[in-house]
Amino acid sequence: MIIPLHPRLSDSELKELLEITAEFGVRIQPIIGTERSVYALLGDETVPELISRIEGLPYIDRVDRIQAPFKLMARESKLAGHKVSIGTRKIPGDFCVIAGQCTIDPNNKNFFLETAHAVKEAGADMIRGGVWKPRTSPHSFQGDGKSLEILLEARARTGLSINTEVMDFEQTALCVEAGVDCLQIGARSALNYRLLQEVGRLTKDKGIRVLLKRGMHMGPPSEFILAAEYIVAQGNPDVMLCPRGTMPPMEGYRNHPDESITPLLKEKTWAPVVVDPCHSVGKAVYVPNAALAAVAYGADGLLIESHCQPKKGIGDDPKQAVTPDVLAQIIREARDLHQRMRRLSHAGA
Amino acid sequence: MIIPLHPRLSDSELKELLEITAEFGVRIQPIIGTERSVYALLGDETVPELISRIEGLPYIDRVDRIQAPFKLMARESKLAGHKVSIGTRKIPGDFCVIAGQCTIDPNNKNFFLETAHAVKEAGADMIRGGVWKPRTSPHSFQGDGKSLEILLEARARTGLSINTEVMDFEQTALCVEAGVDCLQIGARSALNYRLLQEVGRLTKDKGIRVLLKRGMHMGPPSEFILAAEYIVAQGNPDVMLCPRGTMPPMEGYRNHPDESITPLLKEKTWAPVVVDPCHSVGKAVYVPNAALAAVAYGADGLLIESHCQPKKGIGDDPKQAVTPDVLAQIIREARDLHQRMRRLSHAGA
Amino acid sequence: MIIPLHPRLSDSELKELLEITAEFGVRIQPIIGTERSVYALLGDETVPELISRIEGLPYIDRVDRIQAPFKLMARESKLAGHKVSIGTRKIPGDFCVIAGQCTIDPNNKNFFLETAHAVKEAGADMIRGGVWKPRTSPHSFQGDGKSLEILLEARARTGLSINTEVMDFEQTALCVEAGVDCLQIGARSALNYRLLQEVGRLTKDKGIRVLLKRGMHMGPPSEFILAAEYIVAQGNPDVMLCPRGTMPPMEGYRNHPDESITPLLKEKTWAPVVVDPCHSVGKAVYVPNAALAAVAYGADGLLIESHCQPKKGIGDDPKQAVTPDVLAQIIREARDLHQRMRRLSHAGA
């Protein structure tokens, strides 16, 4: 939909506009209102070159795009109904929990193994453990590849599948080779299109799932879904969308909680939504609230940081990891509320 | 805490700073760090004139204030433990629901009476009905004082107490005279200090409660609490804080949901928090999600727009009012989750 | 323009939609795209009741409004070409400067008179002086009506016209009676529709100008222009729009500078734009930058806080008032750049 700057286009302006759209094989349907006119584009209005040309005209205010700019992720795509497996759960439909330490301390292997057993006991479906860490300052500790072995050992011992974050091509290749079950793409990488493509390419046909965190600054739901489209376009549909709070923070929290985006995502895409309450609020004491709020908004699962002894953890764990005891209670309440919300939504619709 | 622009103050800069603080009877304690120094203010650092003087010095970056700028609303104030009554409920502690039409249609009195009976049946503790409406455009319908009589009749017929919004001194006086049980101050008035004072002054010692909506652009929790301090400072402690979404909106909602501010408010103030999910998301289909999310975040109550026939309502009702049926289900689940969250929070703490 | 949630409306959905629009005498023109359809409203699409009804339908995503919601402020209105006089300047066209103290200290009358003479000398066209002050905390100094006499005396002595802020009906009536030349409506009152109307009503046909500050949280240009429409709709067209920074602040400034909204306002309205750089950045040292940036963006004037001895001022003056010397330099450079920008804009168009 083309919106002119002023109420009417002059004849010469309309003529120029028609010449441009004709170049792209697109027709125009004027909509003559009582006070002003707009012009509908009939045809593929998603050609960026066409939009750029039209918006460059000094008498045009803007072009509003109606079509969803993503194809594979859309609810109407051929992938509609696709489900992602996490342990024995299939989402959307079931409810899954991924839990474990933000960061694996390479000098404290036993902590991680203990945590792994404890989160299994608490009811988690997959173990998370951070091997490499993105840090705002180049002078901070960046993680250690040796932790990957600890993560693999935790899988062997517990029988649960595992998840870790990758930040570049090399880490991705290492994890794919090692058979990590689920790769996480962090908020800072959510616009790193080259990484999204490489992760999609390397995980294709290998049964490896991808958990994509929402960029900490992403706005509309479509921006997030489009980032996932980069992965799926490479041939791997096992993608989960993970809201984790946005910036700037709500004063008192680490980020601005964004679990409320969940229904808006689910309206536009078939992909499951797994919310990370820990990064959102950034403090263990608020995690039960944020976790249950995510379920109230219709999340298909939770990603929760948990540590057997949070005060002795590294990275974010002392601040935002809950104990396995609290995790168990969250999981129990979350599964219950998930059932209740499904009934309530059906009533409301 | 005074933060200089550069790592150290020079002797002459420090001398000037000391002269200024001495004028206000405040002392300074330097804190000499390895890389830079800061200067603590000992004494009443909340004097705005002092802060303004210090921040005006070209070698000072800023003054960080540590003390809470509100006195009566603070958890440590003499009002700590005060509870507000809504029908038979006392909050915080119990859980209350205020429900009814956004706008009373003066030409459809029977709709409102029917709605009033239905929300009582559904389990609400107080009836809301909009008499006057703030509108973004001066050319829109602004409400009609005759609706006040309809609201009073609904109280007489149902026995429930009533709530309506006031926007100026005259409306406030009318409602106080008519004995309306609860005055609502809308988001657009949340910074209208003169109105806040007048509402506080006129409701004092009359048992009239005040529901203060969060300004749609308010940032930190303290900004909201300070607005309430204006009311309480006039002598009426029966104040409820009502988050209702902020601007700019999350694309797809009417506002940006902000129920997550609830725990941050409750940490700083004794006052109860009653969340309005309807304005937050702005569409009836999402209201059950937003309502339960508010409870997950620890809300003491909900303000919900409900209409016996939403499609025939006026104002926002066709868009964001739920039917009494859906309201009943929300109330049932909300009361249940409120109990569960109290147990879960105690476990997490 | 009606945007459905899904690519196509079903027959029964379209039927219901047509019934609703028919009630309002509005027709619908479907625009059938290759991938999805939208529906244009032909007729007055600004009826809020109609939009609310349509947006309440569960299969509708939203209604995009194309028509400008304001009538008198629009560039196409009968008021197009209207100019506001400030001293000998007429804006838009000329360039005007309003300068003076944020706050008149009732205990330091001579400061204000000295400042008044100094800003006249520096080249200002109107004197500002704050009589009453909105304060975030109820425990802060709120101003003193006696300052109004000092302001009137400054006018008598310098021959310059005067400007002050009003916050309620009573202050407005006092200033109108005293013949203050220009009433300022502060950022916190920009959504106080009842005050906007009262100011418009009382100043009508009296030659009193109104300077409307942008609400510190206002978003799109149209929100600001609509607030001004409230005043003009009462019969007083002498309105100036005053951007003054928005919240949340850019870290390091008092607010988030918003002079860049100027060209967007001027594209939609005939009203002049007078920018306040002092509240925007909040620190005297940055005021010359922010002032000239406003001129670069096409402002018709500046509102600048200046004090003969800033360090001895009260309110915001110690922090953000410039000395008359600096003011004189800003005015000289601003008038020069204003001329240059007009040539440059004509070249660019």
Place this chain on the structure above:
Amino acid sequence: MIIPLHPRLSDSELKELLEITAEFGVRIQPIIGTERSVYALLGDETVPELISRIEGLPYIDRVDRIQAPFKLMARESKLAGHKVSIGTRKIPGDFCVIAGQCTIDPNNKNFFLETAHAVKEAGADMIRGGVWKPRTSPHSFQGDGKSLEILLEARARTGLSINTEVMDFEQTALCVEAGVDCLQIGARSALNYRLLQEVGRLTKDKGIRVLLKRGMHMGPPSEFILAAEYIVAQGNPDVMLCPRGTMPPMEGYRNHPDESITPLLKEKTWAPVVVDPCHSVGKAVYVPNAALAAVAYGADGLLIESHCQPKKGIGDDPKQAVTPDVLAQIIREARDLHQRMRRLSHAGA
């Protein structure tokens, strides 16, 4: 500075706090205020592990960090006074302009060569030309490596140095090998720490400059400066900071203009600031305003998109590239205003 949740720490809380800080060799200085106490950290308060441990304590509200988290970029670092050369200009000090097409069309080599000559004629100091393009949708044109040869030919013909954007390790290596004079890191890559490090590593000691765009979602100045620290920490100090507007956009522009961050950056770092007005406003007609506003805020240079025939450009050029004629006028006015602002700032300080 450690801020407790409540006015005072209990003895046992303080004891636990002291034990933790002792582990890190850091001492604590209590600051006992009249209404509440805070606790200063004496020693290196920038250890993330320490801060995480303290903020994890349930009775602590937060830790405010005073020290600048960057070392090499700070105004107090050994690099203070370093200048970056662009053609014959050295910034900060001189004023430089980088101009050229957003995107080189591989099918229209002559356009780019013509543009290159024209921007030289207009007074630019360096030519920009986009070889590869990050695109929000995976289905959009992503650029073409063949354009690199066209860019090199433009340098050979005009004698001006050249600038292009790189998005991954491979593109970086290609450009370094080809001897491109200045690598641009785009807004979407501003948090891609692995790319920042690789660019720093590969350009070290080769005289290659790096233009770092501000992330479209970055908040405080320090976040931007820290990203540059990643590059400089690898040994290349020839870094320029480039604000280019942030998200969400001001309605009517492509982004939210952010030239006003310039003085805040320059207060904290020695590095030059080169503003991109074209991405900020996103429409050619506003570029002269935004360009001059950047100079008013103290920018050391401008990055401007210019095309010999904008309507025939690709990528963003039809929308936001100015003609060489307009470019020439902008450069003339910008150099003049740059001189004036230096005088004005000295007066204001």
